[in-house]
Amino acid sequence: MSYWIITVGTELVTGLTLDTNSQHISERLGKEGFFCSRQVSVPDDVAAIAEVLNEALASCDGTIITGGLGPTSDDVTREGVAEGLGLKLIFKDDLKAYLDRWYSRFESFQDIVYRQAYLPEGTVEIPPTTGSAAGFCLDAKGKVVIVLPGPPGEMSAMLESAMPFIRARWAGGESYFIRTLKTTAKSESWLETTLRDIMVREDVDVGILAKPGEISVQLRVRSDGKEAVDRIMNEVEKEIRSRLGRLVFALDDETLAEVVGRLLCSQQMTLAVAESCTGGLISKLLTDVPGSSAYVKLGVVSYSDDAKINLLRVSPHVVKGYGAVSEESALEMASGIRRISSADIGVSVTGIAGPGGQRARKPVGLVYVGLEAEDRRDAWEYNLSGPRWVVRARASQVALDAVRNYLLDRAGAL
């Protein structure tokens, strides 16, 4: 079954807001075997919404629309859907009662909020969760239409509520299954060469895709039987793992920080991080994971030489002699953060994220990672390319990967 995602908002097409809803929906429905054949963003405009909805219904099995259900006058998705499908908008008393309760927390509110009490006729209402707006499901021209609010938290909760409706309508058809092997391979073309014979298999479509610090192999199979798919996927995954070994760090939507967290938990180890050029990003990635307080003991963002010397006890001679961006400084930062935090593992990053800050023989992108544990003290040099945010993302990935590799070594040694 294939479907479109339509996200509505002038803030999207003008670039003010990054659309994260499309990714979430594609990933979530992909787990059920449903294939998104197109993602579209349009402005808050009744005619544009009506037009794209009809295009979607003409070319796939349904569509999921998000955004434009709020209280303000530029929220016109209800009107766009009604116009596109030739439906009337009906005032719902239960939604009005909900809105009265919801807005009672504010000192005052205006009647404009009652716009959210209207839904197109013949819809199945999805009750609001944390927000003020309801979503809705409907059958149109034999296709499925699901309309959800734009705020990502509300959207994802209501998408779950809509899943039984979606499954009931789309059950039984051919499905599209995906499995993604995330790797720390160095280049796309190396990976393509290494997997060349697998890439040309007839029974599975293999794609390679790169983002900073992470190159993935995606296996895709169209089939009406999950068992046969699993057999093929398992076989191909096993073959790829046998060639790539530890370069494969995760499956599907698991992040490197989650893998590191899982390894730390299973080995009952704790971690502390000293960051310079990554400026808090590594701590942020680690603590994006719920429950990470169990193994992240401390993070220090030692952006200044002072902080490296006074707090992490990096020797002033090292900073002066080798520079703050050096293997020696990385090693002392790792030792320092481990000592002051009493964590089992200390990891550090120091480097030049750019665009400024480059020095003689220290170009933008030069990054050192240090790691200290009871039985290991090591540092690595990297020359990373790209703009500031890419260098920071890559540096965070290689630092987390150093921790992963240490923990894998250690598990092997136990």
Added chain:
Amino acid sequence: MSYWIITVGTELVTGLTLDTNSQHISERLGKEGFFCSRQVSVPDDVAAIAEVLNEALASCDGTIITGGLGPTSDDVTREGVAEGLGLKLIFKDDLKAYLDRWYSRFESFQDIVYRQAYLPEGTVEIPPTTGSAAGFCLDAKGKVVIVLPGPPGEMSAMLESAMPFIRARWAGGESYFIRTLKTTAKSESWLETTLRDIMVREDVDVGILAKPGEISVQLRVRSDGKEAVDRIMNEVEKEIRSRLGRLVFALDDETLAEVVGRLLCSQQMTLAVAESCTGGLISKLLTDVPGSSAYVKLGVVSYSDDAKINLLRVSPHVVKGYGAVSEESALEMASGIRRISSADIGVSVTGIAGPGGQRARKPVGLVYVGLEAEDRRDAWEYNLSGPRWVVRARASQVALDAVRNYLLDRAGAL
């Protein structure tokens, strides 16, 4: 002039990768007065690319396509564009020479990389910057087509190279101008009510849009004269500022972290951050800004009580008596980080980001912000709603806003 953005990649429609290119392009071309009427993502599929390209050319003045120009066999945007427009692909010797140089850094590479030496006939080549693939511009059916690689760093650099081509083709028509006032207003409907008479003006289209911790007012004017637009925009902006005061924190794409950085620089003040539930996000946001090392002295992610007590010197009695998530702990964390960093301002956040961790009378979303400076010591309580990442984003925003407000007070007092 209106255009579409087409982003190509099975990784996009399957949700593996978040599309950030569309936002960047919309924002960049918006500054030139060009209006994106639709953003579309399609899979790596020759027919799908050809189809959507022709839809775009039928309904607007041109299109910008990104992605699918790499070396691997699923990179088929060249083929899709050639098929859609009925053009031949031509082998370019200069691109082959570039590829030979580019790939010489690798120990070995395969002939497959030469796929990137082909471009549709009649195109203006955009030389590669950091990556291996060239982009290209062409005139098709009287419309503009710009094709750029997918990696965001390469894409944004080449988009700049393509700007003269775009401007030359699109000069002279009606433009779409946008100005965005970012605010820390509490609710969309409050803002709509406060600005109700402005929202119904005929000469400017006013939109309100919310994301965690930030509600924006977007002013949009369609016109063929920039001066008249500026006059209207300035008048409306002035009126909105007179009603909202400090709630307006930035214009257009400036972030709250950039505003805080600018205020710190102009007052020659330094900042240090102690974070608990935000786990490094505040430091990360501050140091996303190039040059932030001039004013960010130190960040500490004191996720554990131990770190709060041993490193930040929060009194164990405070942690025991009031809890780590309390006004008293926030105040002591702010004092502690200020003391150990010798920064002028210490700011702290402690709270419960969820989904776990809630305690009696301490629900998920309870967050305290503390701030200490020479002439100020204060703390604030917030009850933030939403999933973990939303609570973290909101908590970071309110903490940065506390610093902004302190610096604004201080500037007023000087």
